[in-house]
Amino acid sequence: MSTLPRTGHAVAADGTRLAYQWHGTGRPLVLLAGQANDHTWWNRTRGDFPSTITMDYRGTGASDAPDVPYSTTLFADDVLAVLDGLGVAEADVYGTSMGGRVAQWFAARHPGRVRRLVLGCTSPGGAHGVERTNDVRLALAKRHSAEAREALEDMMYTPAWRAANPGPYTVLGAHGMPPHAVRGHLVASNTHDAWDVLPRITAPTLVLHGDDDVLAPPANAPLLTGRIPGARMHVFAGARHAYFDECRPESSVLVREFLG
Structure with a gap:
């Protein structure tokens, strides 16, 4: 994208400074990253859309990292603080992985602020959600070991795609997160x-959703589709968690067409 991003910080209700990045012009698409990741999660796909707002969750990137209890509802409040700080009354929202969980709360709590919603590789959570297995959770908790990062790469992308796209990958966790923030996420x-x-x-x-996703099992996609009034669904055959990278440009085209 040719225009330089507009960057800065918004301030949450508790005083936490939240870094944001606004690329392009026109009606913005808010892109929400996965757990323990910052705005670089979207480096490969951000340019597929004419106007995007990304942010660094508290605890990641250039945002503050207060040692307080973290939750997806708190992160949704932080999204609101960013949009309020930028003077954006209404936006489209695209959340993947934990960002999809955050987007669920934001859209439910602030329906007037969301024009269209895209939920990728995510889950409703709780007793109704189909959760990842304990070995997957362990890999996420120990993501800085070489073995764990190798396992995480394999959960994100198919071997064939990794062979053709050797990286570096920007979806494996934000650098420099303090331990309390990693645990909080x-x-x-x-x-x-x-x-x-x-x-x-x-x-x-x-x-x-990708149908070979172990980080957010694909059985969650029909659960969300059935629970949200009028929602529709598309599943990418053979794709893993980072379908938005591996299945480009198809996935971005689908999103652009849906957003109109």
Whole structure:
């Protein structure tokens, strides 16, 4: 994208400074990254859309990292603080992985702020969600070991795609996170439960998933689609968690067409 990003910080209700990046012009698409990741999660795909707002979650990137309990509802409040700080009354929202969990809360709590919603490789959480296995959780918790990062790469991308695209990959966790923030992000994702509020989402919703995803099992896609009024779904055959990278340009085209 030719225009330089507009960058800065918004301030959350508790005083936490939240870094944001606004690329392009026009109606913005808010892109929300996965657990313990910052805005670089979207480096490969951000340019597929004319106007995007990304942010660094608290605890990541250039945002503050207060040692407080983290939750997907708190992260949703942080999204609101960024949009308010930028003067954006309404936006499209595209959340993947934990970002999809955050997007669920944001869309349910602030229906007037979301024009259209895309939920990728995510889960409603709680008793109704189909959760990742304990060995996957362990890999996320120990992501800085070489063995764990290798396992995480394999959960994100198929071997064939990795062979053709050797990296570096920007979806394996933000650098420099303090230990309390890593733990906080893990707890936030694991304790997410938006099942009861999903029917409150009024924005037209598109649910996307790879059918070989072990980080967010694909059985969650029809659960979300059935729970959110009028939602529709598309599943990418053979794709793993980072379908938005591996299945480009198809996935980005689908999102652009859905957003109109």
